[in-house]
Amino acid sequence: MKLVKKSTPNQLPELDYELLNRLCDRAFYYALNMIHVANHRPEVDKGEPKVGGHPSACASSKHILAAIHLVLRRPEDYFAFKPHLSPMDHAYNYMMEIFRDSNGRWLSDELSEKAMHHLRHYSKEGLPVFQSYHAEADPDGYRYFPSGSVGIPPVNALYTSLAYAYAKDHGFEIQEDPTFWCLMGDSEFREGSLAEAMPDAGERQLGNLVWIVDYNRQNLDGTRVLNEDVFDGSDADRMVRIAAANGWNTFQVKHGSIRERLFSQPGGEEFRRVLDEELSDFEMQALITANRAQLTREVLESKSKQLKNFLKGLKDAELQEAFLNLGGHDLEKLVEVLGQARRKGTQPSLVVAYTIKGHGLSCQAMSGNHSALPELSEIQSMGKSIKASVTEPFERFSSSSEEGTFLKSRCKSLRDGMEFIQAATDNRRQDVIDKARAFDWPVDFDIQSLKLTPMAHSQWMWGQIAAKLSRLAHGTSKGKESLNDLSWSPWAKFFLTMAPDVGSSTNTSPNMTGKLYGEVGQDDFELKYETKDKTAPDVIPHRNESTGHIRFEIAEGNCMSAAGSFGKMSDLTGIPFYPAMTIYDFFIKRAHDQFYYNLYWRSRFTTMGTPSGVTLAPEGAQHSWKSDFQIPHCVTWEPCFAKELEWILADTLRRHFCHEPDGRESQLIRCVTKGLPQREMIKRLKTQKRFMVGSPELDTEVEVASESIDEGQIWETIRQEVLLGAYPLIDYRGYVGYVPGDNVVHLFAMGALGMEAIKASDELLKQGIFANVFIVTSPDLLLGNFAEENGYEHLRETLSVSGDLFVHLDESRQLSTKADWYAIQASRVPVVSVHDGEPGLLDNIGSVVGVKQICLAVRKTSKSGTTPDVFDYHGISAPAISEACVRALEKTADERFVVSSEILKSLN
Numbered sequence: 001m002k003l004v005k006k007s008t009p010n011q012l013p014e015l016d017y018e019l020l021n022r023l024c025d026r027a028f029y030y031a032l033n034m035i036h037v038a039n040h041r042p043e044v045d046k047g048e049p050k051v052g053g054h055p056s057a058c059a060s061s062k063h064i065l066a067a068i069h070l071v072l073r074r075p076e077d078y079f080a081f082k083p084h085l086s087p088m089d090h091a092y093n094y095m096m097e098i099f100r101d102s103n104g105r106w107l108s109d110e111l112s113e114k115a116m117h118h119l120r121h122y123s124k125e126g127l128p129v130f131q132s133y134h135a136e137a138d139p140d141g142y143r144y145f146p147s148g149s150v151g152i153p154p155v156n157a158l159y160t161s162l163a164y165a166y167a168k169d170h171g172f173e174i175q176e177d178p179t180f181w182c183l184m185g186d187s188e189f190r191e192g193s194l195a196e197a198m199p200d201a202g203e204r205q206l207g208n209l210v211w212i213v214d215y216n217r218q219n220l221d222g223t224r225v226l227n228e229d230v231f232d233g234s235d236a237d238r239m240v241r242i243a244a245a246n247g248w249n250t251f252q253v254k255h256g257s258i259r260e261r262l263f264s265q266p267g268g269e270e271f272r273r274v275l276d277e278e279l280s281d282f283e284m285q286a287l288i289t290a291n292r293a294q295l296t297r298e299v300l301e302s303k304s305k306q307l308k309n310f311l312k313g314l315k316d317a318e319l320q321e322a323f324l325n326l327g328g329h330d331l332e333k334l335v336e337v338l339g340q341a342r343r344k345g346t347q348p349s350l351v352v353a354y355t356i357k358g359h360g361l362s363c364q365a366m367s368g369n370h371s372a373l374p375e376l377s378e379i380q381s382m383g384k385s386i387k388a389s390v391t392e393p394f395e396r397f398s399s400s401s402e403e404g405t406f407l408k409s410r411c412k413s414l415r416d417g418m419e420f421i422q423a424a425t426d427n428r429r430q431d432v433i434d435k436a437r438a439f440d441w442p443v444d445f446d447i448q449s450l451k452l453t454p455m456a457h458s459q460w461m462w463g464q465i466a467a468k469l470s471r472l473a474h475g476t477s478k479g480k481e482s483l484n485d486l487s488w489s490p491w492a493k494f495f496l497t498m499a500p501d502v503g504s505s506t507n508t509s510p511n512m513t514g515k516l517y518g519e520v521g522q523d524d525f526e527l528k529y530e531t532k533d534k535t536a537p538d539v540i541p542h543r544n545e546s547t548g549h550i551r552f553e554i555a556e557g558n559c560m561s562a563a564g565s566f567g568k569m570s571d572l573t574g575i576p577f578y579p580a581m582t583i584y585d586f587f588i589k590r591a592h593d594q595f596y597y598n599l600y601w602r603s604r605f606t607t608m609g610t611p612s613g614v615t616l617a618p619e620g621a622q623h624s625w626k627s628d629f630q631i632p633h634c635v636t637w638e639p640c641f642a643k644e645l646e647w648i649l650a651d652t653l654r655r656h657f658c659h660e661p662d663g664r665e666s667q668l669i670r671c672v673t674k675g676l677p678q679r680e681m682i683k684r685l686k687t688q689k690r691f692m693v694g695s696p697e698l699d700t701e702v703e704v705a706s707e708s709i710d711e712g713q714i715w716e717t718i719r720q721e722v723l724l725g726a727y728p729l730i731d732y733r734g735y736v737g738y739v740p741g742d743n744v745v746h747l748f749a750m751g752a753l754g755m756e757a758i759k760a761s762d763e764l765l766k767q768g769i770f771a772n773v774f775i776v777t778s779p780d781l782l783l784g785n786f787a788e789e790n791g792y793e794h795l796r797e798t799l800s801v802s803g804d805l806f807v808h809l810d811e812s813r814q815l816s817t818k819a820d821w822y823a824i825q826a827s828r829v830p831v832v833s834v835h836d837g838e839p840g841l842l843d844n845i846g847s848v849v850g851v852k853q854i855c856l857a858v859r860k861t862s863k864s865g866t867t868p869d870v871f872d873y874h875g876i877s878a879p880a881i882s883e884a885c886v887r888a889l890e891k892t893a894d895e896r897f898v899v900s901s902e903i904l905k906s907l908n
Contacts, residue, residue: 015071017332019402023095024066024331025386026397028360030091030116031058032379033393034130038119039373051120052132056358056369057084060216060328061183064353065092067334068181070410072342075417078160080145080153080182082214083133084370087119090130090140094394097411099139101128104422106415107139109396115139116394136601142418143178143572145601151191152561152597154182154211158197158348159558159565161206163577166517166550166566169543170493172575176421179342183212186352187219189239193594196555202247204518205346210338213239213350215328216357217281222367225282234281236352243350251337253327253353262322267310271300278303288356289365293320328355428574429659435490436657442487443719444646445469456678457752458671459610461642463507465649466580469495470511474546491657494575496566498550499582500559504537506582506610508549513537517547556583560591560607564598567605567666570659578604578656585609585670586623599633602665604656606649610671612638613836614858614874615752617674617867624862626670626837630784634666637778638835639722640754641681644777645671647719664786672836674752674867681729684758684773685714689734699736700765724794725781729754730761730773733800738770741806741827741892745769745885748845750776750835753876757834760881771832771885774799779841783848792848803828803850830888832856834876852892854884 035053065085069092081089093099094116099107107115107128115128123129128139134147145153145160157180167174184194201209215236217224224235231238240250254276255263263272279287279299287296293316301308311319327333334353341349356365362378363369380390389395397403447464450456472485473492497503497511504512518541526532526540539551552559563581570576588595588609598605613626629636639645652667654660685691686708689698696706708714721727726748732738745764749757754775761771780786782795795801805828831849833842834856846853856876863873871877 015332015335016402016406019406020066020070020331022386023070023403023406024062026388026403027066027088027091027095028058028062029379029383029386029388030094030394031055031062031087032374032382034087034090034116034119035373036376036379037117037393038121041121050371050373052371053087053119053373054084054371055087055361055374056363056372057082057185057214058088059359059361059364060355060357061085061214062088062359063329063331063334064183064212064214064338064355065089066331067338069093069096071335072179072338073181073414074179075414076176076178076421078143078145078157078178078180079134080157080180081134081147082150082184082188083147084185085183085214086130086132086134086147089134089144090116090119090138093140095396095407096414097407098142098414098418099128100142101139102137112139113394146597148600149593149597150184150188151193152594154184155193155197155558155561155594156565156597156601157182158201158206158209159562160568160572161201161209162204162550162562163566163569164208164573165204165206165543166496167569167573167575167577169517170545170547174573174575175424176573178208180206180209181212182210183214185219186213186215186217186235186239187224189213193557193561195242197558197561198243198246198248200552200555200558201348206348207344207346208342209348210341211243211348211350212338213352214355215352216355217285218357218365218367218370220370222370223282223285228280236281236354239352240350247347249341249344249347249349251341251349251351253330253333253337253351255333255354256325256327256330257332258322258325258330262314265310267307270304270306271310274300274303274307285365288324289367291320291324291364293317296320296323324356326354326356328353329359425572425574429570429576430574432570432574432576432657433659436654436659439657440487441654442650443716444643444650445488446485447642447646450642450678454677454679455675456642457673457675458639458642458645459507459673460675461639461645462582462608462610462649462669462671463510465646466497466508467510470497470515470548473548474515491653494657495578495580495653496548496550497580497582498552498559498562498566500552500556500587501554502582502584503549503551506584506608508582509537511549512539512551514540514542515547515549516541516551517543517549518551519543556587556591557594559583560588560594560598563605563607564594564601564603567598567603568601570604570656571602576604576657578606578653580606580608582608582610584623585612585626588629588668589627595629596631599631599666602633602661604661604665606652606667606669608669608671610669611673612670613672613751614862614870615672615674615836615867617865617870619864620862620870621864622862624858626841626858628779628838628840629668630780632785633661633663634668634780635664635778635786636668636670636780636784638670638751639777640749640751640775641676642678643681643715644722644775645669647722648777651723670751672752676752676755680755680758682711682714684729685718688728688731690731691717697736698734700732701736721794721798722777724798725778725783725787726774726776726794726799728772728799729775730758730771732770732772735770737768739806740804740829743769743889744829745771745888746774746801746829746831747771747881747885748774748776748831748833748842750779750833750837750842753834753836753871756871756876756878756881759878760885763878763882764885767886769885769889774801776833776835776842783842783844787848795845795848801829801831801845801849827892828852830854830892832881832884832888834881834884836876852888854888856880856884 038051099112118129120132121129134144161180243250262268358364358369363372383390469492472489524540563579566577566579614620614624691708693707757773764771828851831845831853839857843855
């Protein structure tokens with residue numbers, strides 16, 4: 001007799017659980033064969049490590065995934081599943097025929113089957129392959145969160161859910177109401193990223209989020225042995241208490257239907273009590289591993305004398321069947337509970353499903369089974385038992401079979417929905433791109449207050465830009481808008497800010513006050529009792545279109561994941577949100593895992609690492625170290641003058657909306673709170689010969705009085721160079737007495753150290769040394785991965801920094817004899833670099849162009865003090881720069897010039 005379940009309140013159809021279990025068995029068989037094929041390729045060299053594939057992890061999750069894929073999943077849903085079960089996902093998606101190519105076309109049966117042979121395979125011919133874990137490039141990567149970093153995907157799912165809520169509350173047309181299904185291991189649940197994010201999900205009322213724990217009581221190293229006395233229960237009990245305390249609905253799926261039928265019989269309540277209260281997870285796991293009915297009986301009877309009579313009524317086989325009947329392997333129970341979890345209103349849900357790692361395999365529940373690979377004979381035996389082909393392991397069900405009929409209907413439902421959603425997403429995205437590419441983009445934000453602020457810093461400029469975009473987005477702009485304001489207005493609505501409790505200290509207060517997104521479910525008592533501090537931001541959140549800032553507690557990882565999730569909305573929905581997250585630069589390290597995940601996922605967002613480095617002198621002791629982040633898909637910027645940041649952010653937004661990332665989807669912009677005299681920038685630029693009218697003779701001994709070209713032309717030239725990674729601020733080329741290889745040094749400075757470089761250059765000029773000052777705006781573009789791609793063209797060609805050898809003779813000598821040649825001196829123009837950060841940010845300039853370089857950088861932990869004190873402590877002050885330039889010239893003067901003997905033979 002077939003087990004048929006009537007429709008649930010969630011409009012589920014009548015379900016044939018015998019059929020569903022047969023499909024589950026076949027999917028597991030597919031997954032095992034995928035793993036076996038991957039580990040037995042003939043082309044693998046001897047000594048290569050095994051490919052792996054984690055059959056035991058697939059086994060513990062197979063019924064949970066069956067409930068989701070075969071019953072509960074809808075086309076709009078998202079998935080964040082633990083990495084080690086990925087072959088099971090591929091198997092179910094293969095069954096339902098929803099593999100696609102990179103262009104979104106459905107794969108043929110032939111290509112789909114080839115994909116099943118290509119787990120962890122490198123495709124040279126472009127055939128479909130599966131990465132080791134879930135990846136967007138997989139044929140079934142649609143709406144899967146990449147899963148290589150455990151503990152991160154469920155958090156990104158959480159904040160993508162928040163991004164959907166934000167989009168709807170801000171009036172964006174999006175009809176989808178997805179469920180975010182997240183399946184994680186019980187050991188993974190210990191990841192701090194998950195614990196940090198749980199209160200956020202509850203407080204922000206993300207009711208479409210379902211986290212499921214595959215509770216198999218094992219991890220990679222073996223059985224999880226915990227102190228349950230301390231927890232006052234099992235780890236599962238601890239998990240649900242944590243979730244409930246954070247505002248979540250909770251479910252434990254410990255017992256299957258066989259157990260529950262026995263619980264309803266006389267004496268069954270004691271059976272339940274013993275299983276729940278008298279057996280620790282460790283003891284239960286050992287009994288499952290032993291899998292001996294007599295031992296199970298003896299242990300259970302020892303726990304309760306009352307249980308002995310009840311157990312007498314069960315044969316050994318019946319007892320063992322009941323003991324192994326965990327809820328995580330009971331499809332009917334899982335569909336019921338997961339269906340309830342999906343319908344729980346405004347609260348997220350946590351489901352802890354008891355499972356057996358390696359369920360159905362010979363390595364079932366064994367402590368070291370994490371990477372155990374079943375023998376082919378075991379896989380084939382399984383195939384025969386479920387009437388699957390042994391010779392064609394990926395053979396599909398006949399279209400006329402019950403299984404084939406069910407899968408055909410399931411396939412059509414999912415495909416039709418996915419096609420509709422993808423078309424809507426593509427249309428939204430293309431509409432934005434078309435409008436953006438036809439748009440006349442302004443090059444800056446027309447920050448008028450800069451003219452009234454002679455001493456400004458880059459963090460201040462960030463605040464001005466963010467505030468202007470917020471005013472334009474939310475209709476709070478006062479007075480007459482400039483043409484630039486009108487230009488930015490259509491795009492400002494997609495811009496939002498967020499910060500982990502540092503919004504006010506990173507100049508983001510104008511975006512916060514009265515504009516926080518969210519709700520707290522209580523009155524504004526500050527307003528009611530007239531206690532609002534008008535000098536501080538109004539941090540009462542609201543869920544309406546006037547909001548544009550998302551506030552976080554001190555949880556950098558949460559904020560970073562949220563930035564990545566919002567920044568991915570363009571790809572996921574066609575809504576091109578652009579989040580800018582402020583964070584103290586030093587604490588990016590706390591969210592480095594999430595940062596890398598965002599970049600791997602190719603999310604589009606800006607991280608404002610501010611303040612940064614030892615320039616934050618009063619707090620320099622621990623807020624100092626600045627690392628070199630040369631990670632794909634990210635450009636690191638560090639502006640010196642405020643105008644540079646204005647150009648950088650304007651160009652960043654243009655690239656985002658025009659969908660022109662060029663591998664530059666993300667920006668890490670480092671700012672400071674040290675003010676610099678902003679007029680110094682144009683003052684120095686106007687002294688460069690290239691910006692003079694005609695060809696005047698320039699002498700540093702007299703004041704430069706030559707007329708400069710139009711200031712607008714100067715700004716545009718420098719803007720383009722800023723966006724290429726560096727520009728010359730002080731350039732003495734063309735001045736009287738300027739002799740490369742003799743008295744010239746190229747001085748590269750970044751960020752706030754630009755002002756120290758200017759001071760040093762001025763001092764060196766008094767000594768007859770010409771120190772050209774190049775301001776580096778992006779080490780990535782000038783010297784990193786992006787520069788390597790074009791042969792460091794900007795450094796070598798645009799800036800004309802080269803390793804050319806300059807030959808010099810004493811004025812009284814002429815070249816007429818071999819002795820004269822031997823007396824030649826030759827040298828190159830050396831490089832000195834100075835920056836507030838680790839040496840690796842700028843220390844390769846000399847090696848790129850082939851000259852001597854001295855790199856002044858932060859090489860030790862910092863101290864608190866005034867900025868001059870701290871700069872001097874690290875050897876990056878103006879006097880230290882001057883000394884380094886002299887030293888570089890002295891070292892270069894010692895360079896030997898060796899003339900080939902063949903050349904000498906040709907002389908008299």
